[in-house]
Amino acid sequence: MITKTLAELAVILGGEVVGDGSVSIRGVAGIREALPGDITFLANSRYEPYLLETSASAVICSREPRRATMVPLLQVDNPYLAFQRVVRVFRPDPYRPETGVHPSAVVSPEAEVGAEVSIGAQCVIERGAKIGADTFFFPHVILRDECQVGKRCIMHPGVVIGSDGFGFAFDSGRYHKVPQVGNVVIGDDVEVGANTTIDRATTDSTRIGDGTKIDNLVQIGHNVVVGSHSIIVAQVGISGSTELEDYVTLGGQAGLIGHIRIGTRAIVGGKSGVTKSVPPDGVVIGYPALPQAVFKRLNAFIQRLPQLFQRTKDLEQRVGALERQPVREEVP
Amino acid sequence: MITKTLAELAVILGGEVVGDGSVSIRGVAGIREALPGDITFLANSRYEPYLLETSASAVICSREPRRATMVPLLQVDNPYLAFQRVVRVFRPDPYRPETGVHPSAVVSPEAEVGAEVSIGAQCVIERGAKIGADTFFFPHVILRDECQVGKRCIMHPGVVIGSDGFGFAFDSGRYHKVPQVGNVVIGDDVEVGANTTIDRATTDSTRIGDGTKIDNLVQIGHNVVVGSHSIIVAQVGISGSTELEDYVTLGGQAGLIGHIRIGTRAIVGGKSGVTKSVPPDGVVIGYPALPQAVFKRLNAFIQRLPQLFQRTKDLEQRVGALERQPVREEVP
Amino acid sequence: MITKTLAELAVILGGEVVGDGSVSIRGVAGIREALPGDITFLANSRYEPYLLETSASAVICSREPRRATMVPLLQVDNPYLAFQRVVRVFRPDPYRPETGVHPSAVVSPEAEVGAEVSIGAQCVIERGAKIGADTFFFPHVILRDECQVGKRCIMHPGVVIGSDGFGFAFDSGRYHKVPQVGNVVIGDDVEVGANTTIDRATTDSTRIGDGTKIDNLVQIGHNVVVGSHSIIVAQVGISGSTELEDYVTLGGQAGLIGHIRIGTRAIVGGKSGVTKSVPPDGVVIGYPALPQAVFKRLNAFIQRLPQLFQRTKDLEQRVGALERQPVREEVP
Numbered sequence: 001m002i003t004k005t006l007a008e009l010a011v012i013l014g015g016e017v018v019g020d021g022s023v024s025i026r027g028v029a030g031i032r033e034a035l036p037g038d039i040t041f042l043a044n045s046r047y048e049p050y051l052l053e054t055s056a057s058a059v060i061c062s063r064e065p066r067r068a069t070m071v072p073l074l075q076v077d078n079p080y081l082a083f084q085r086v087v088r089v090f091r092p093d094p095y096r097p098e099t100g101v102h103p104s105a106v107v108s109p110e111a112e113v114g115a116e117v118s119i120g121a122q123c124v125i126e127r128g129a130k131i132g133a134d135t136f137f138f139p140h141v142i143l144r145d146e147c148q149v150g151k152r153c154i155m156h157p158g159v160v161i162g163s164d165g166f167g168f169a170f171d172s173g174r175y176h177k178v179p180q181v182g183n184v185v186i187g188d189d190v191e192v193g194a195n196t197t198i199d200r201a202t203t204d205s206t207r208i209g210d211g212t213k214i215d216n217l218v219q220i221g222h223n224v225v226v227g228s229h230s231i232i233v234a235q236v237g238i239s240g241s242t243e244l245e246d247y248v249t250l251g252g253q254a255g256l257i258g259h260i261r262i263g264t265r266a267i268v269g270g271k272s273g274v275t276k277s278v279p280p281d282g283v284v285i286g287y288p289a290l291p292q293a294v295f296k297r298l299n300a301f302i303q304r305l306p307q308l309f310q311r312t313k314d315l316e317q318r319v320g321a322l323e324r325q326p327v328r329e330e331v332p
Numbered sequence: 333m334i335t336k337t338l339a340e341l342a343v344i345l346g347g348e349v350v351g352d353g354s355v356s357i358r359g360v361a362g363i364r365e366a367l368p369g370d371i372t373f374l375a376n377s378r379y380e381p382y383l384l385e386t387s388a389s390a391v392i393c394s395r396e397p398r399r400a401t402m403v404p405l406l407q408v409d410n411p412y413l414a415f416q417r418v419v420r421v422f423r424p425d426p427y428r429p430e431t432g433v434h435p436s437a438v439v440s441p442e443a444e445v446g447a448e449v450s451i452g453a454q455c456v457i458e459r460g461a462k463i464g465a466d467t468f469f470f471p472h473v474i475l476r477d478e479c480q481v482g483k484r485c486i487m488h489p490g491v492v493i494g495s496d497g498f499g500f501a502f503d504s505g506r507y508h509k510v511p512q513v514g515n516v517v518i519g520d521d522v523e524v525g526a527n528t529t530i531d532r533a534t535t536d537s538t539r540i541g542d543g544t545k546i547d548n549l550v551q552i553g554h555n556v557v558v559g560s561h562s563i564i565v566a567q568v569g570i571s572g573s574t575e576l577e578d579y580v581t582l583g584g585q586a587g588l589i590g591h592i593r594i595g596t597r598a599i600v601g602g603k604s605g606v607t608k609s610v611p612p613d614g615v616v617i618g619y620p621a622l623p624q625a626v627f628k629r630l631n632a633f634i635q636r637l638p639q640l641f642q643r644t645k646d647l648e649q650r651v652g653a654l655e656r657q658p659v660r661e662e663v664p
Numbered sequence: 665m666i667t668k669t670l671a672e673l674a675v676i677l678g679g680e681v682v683g684d685g686s687v688s689i690r691g692v693a694g695i696r697e698a699l700p701g702d703i704t705f706l707a708n709s710r711y712e713p714y715l716l717e718t719s720a721s722a723v724i725c726s727r728e729p730r731r732a733t734m735v736p737l738l739q740v741d742n743p744y745l746a747f748q749r750v751v752r753v754f755r756p757d758p759y760r761p762e763t764g765v766h767p768s769a770v771v772s773p774e775a776e777v778g779a780e781v782s783i784g785a786q787c788v789i790e791r792g793a794k795i796g797a798d799t800f801f802f803p804h805v806i807l808r809d810e811c812q813v814g815k816r817c818i819m820h821p822g823v824v825i826g827s828d829g830f831g832f833a834f835d836s837g838r839y840h841k842v843p844q845v846g847n848v849v850i851g852d853d854v855e856v857g858a859n860t861t862i863d864r865a866t867t868d869s870t871r872i873g874d875g876t877k878i879d880n881l882v883q884i885g886h887n888v889v890v891g892s893h894s895i896i897v898a899q900v901g902i903s904g905s906t907e908l909e910d911y912v913t914l915g916g917q918a919g920l921i922g923h924i925r926i927g928t929r930a931i932v933g934g935k936s937g938v939t940k941s942v943p944p945d946g947v948v949i950g951y952p953a954l955p956q957a958v959f960k961r962l963n964a965f966i967q968r969l970p971q972l973f974q975r976t977k978d979l980e981q982r983v984g985a986l987e988r989q990p991v992r993e994e995v996p
Binding site for chain 1: 822897
């Protein structure tokens, strides 16, 4: 078991101790579950009240001023990042599948697999597929023919890369399949969540940029282009040919129609239905998605509709009363 | 083939026959598809009209008074439960995978597997995983390292338990992975639907309580706690660290943000987006989710908006007419 | 490499050349990615501006009149269908899994597999399942016991057919599983997208009609009936016992409650929540779903709510001013 004093951790994380730096830390845990000997972290202000009742021996938090607490604090620039580092101090070697190809995986001899790659149990890597160095495939990942995954990527269980795009031409009372002869190209340092599906392009490529992180059960349609360093939360759906620039965030269960463009650093709220392009730095929400300020304003007005109906009814009565007053003769 | 009279079934189910109890029953079917010799059931009042036209030889229904029908009735306390029992009378041994580990499954020698467990084709059970007695894994289930499933559970095909939580820290223009070193702990008598994903905790455990039933394609984020005897319908998404108490019902495609609490017996309507905690026995719906009564009231007002605009226009004309009347002199 | 003149392609596709028919075509590509030597197509008017800047050597488009372009056009009745055909001219043999059963697949000896069927790596076909001739199963497809798939179907990776329907009876504080003893019956020429799940019926059959195309991550509940030649876009959820007639279109992420009926040629907008039956040729959208015209009208009124509140406030002031005028004496 690894043990560090809080002061030692402060050096490792580049932070400052408020309180007793000599306390011994032996593990990490969530703020509600932590026991004596654990360090925890406070990144979300909802959990601020737990500062008073946590059993943790220390708490990583931001540098903003804070009321005095019993528990020693370790103040840092980015608590979540510091927490990530401290996890590695106490659990330096979390479980990962071994490097190499699991004997139950089916890897085409015509696929190209980089150095230090791990391909988990029952993965299927088809002909012409390429996998960059240091990439991990958990079990049950499917990489279809001619599709590419970059370096240092992580593909979680059940991911399907390169399934056919959903393209049909209607003629004479039935749908005819449009051959999907493009591929999928995924950059470096990309993570894709469990059971997510990324369709191959009709022609050309469906693309995911470097450093982008995709959660579970996401659907990415054919010819979609996702930029670099973007976040796509669980159960999002992106329709064909839509393009995301870099540093975009899509909240959970959001849906984007096809053939639109989401600008750099734009944020789409969870569950939103986006029906037109969003400019860089735009923040949209709702269905159909509107700029966040407009959405909130309209939503506040909707909450006040019952009163508005009542006010209108009152006005009608007051105007009726005025109208029932006898009409004056014209001033001559 | 098994044959019972309706009177015999009434004894088995603890119900009462209305009509001819001597009729022979040889099978079960839906009310629209049933043929002579079948027994069917009426649990949803939408199907009441089918009572008059079903070809079934008998219908299981509730004890409430009912107009006379041609078809004999078997009145019980809980028609759906009675139907379940009668299915077992006529199909005592529905197909289930055999007990034991299918030769194509990959089970770590460091996993603990209880008695009478069935592990289907191509499942992957990683090291440190634990499976309780009498649990069934259909094919293609993945149970990652250190995760636990209780007794008498059913895991449907494609379920992923213990994939990494979606946690990243943003620093210097890119996202850094926060190691997910917790696990998933699933209680007894839990059922999890096809291709559903349950992420492991960042630290500590993602938890599913005893007797909870989860449908297909559901996403459960890291550190979520689901209580006992709850129902989570298909395509629901629950974000990280949200907690459900017991006997909660989440309708299909509902989405819950992270770090909130859903009280005992609360009901979340299908497709709702829940952005704050719900008290025990609360019923919420819509996006953002509101108490059902408020949602319905606001929705009714929205439907009447066209009239409200017209009424306002009328008022403006009437007030204009009043204003155009000559101003009287002040009463002295 | 295959080379055709544009005039030769016009004969193959039954179209008319506008411009130079002698130009040589050697491949196909999207309008933005096309290089000299490629033919592309214009089916979506959003891309009309690209006509002026594409590097393609020719463009397939509709027969409607069009401003003069530098690039030669090939005018046809259905550009998307023509594009599909031209893809086959230049890529006559896109990759498909080989006919036969992959050695890693697990196929019950009690399953019936038709002629010229391809069953990909790690598929599981249980006892009593039936697969029609010329059907392709990509890797990791699960066809559970007694379920049927017709001829010339395509099942994409991770599809689960025949998982248990989500049926429980609540009694004495817990949910009891209702045995799901029906099956799934899929017609001919059906395509099912990656990681989609189709549950078996409680009794009888969940049915998918001929020629219907289903996208990725769709959930189809027990006893659902989908008609022929319908389109179900990604992440749609259909609750138990709902019926779709023929030629229905469901937009992405739409959700349908159980026990309703969607009429022939009806269209459900993306992300809609459908809570009651839709007549033939109906077009509904929103949540709760309304006829498209009503939805658009109400939505326009909602956008104008801020002004309506202001107009009401103005009216209140004007009526107040009128009321403050001295009351006249009654006309005698």
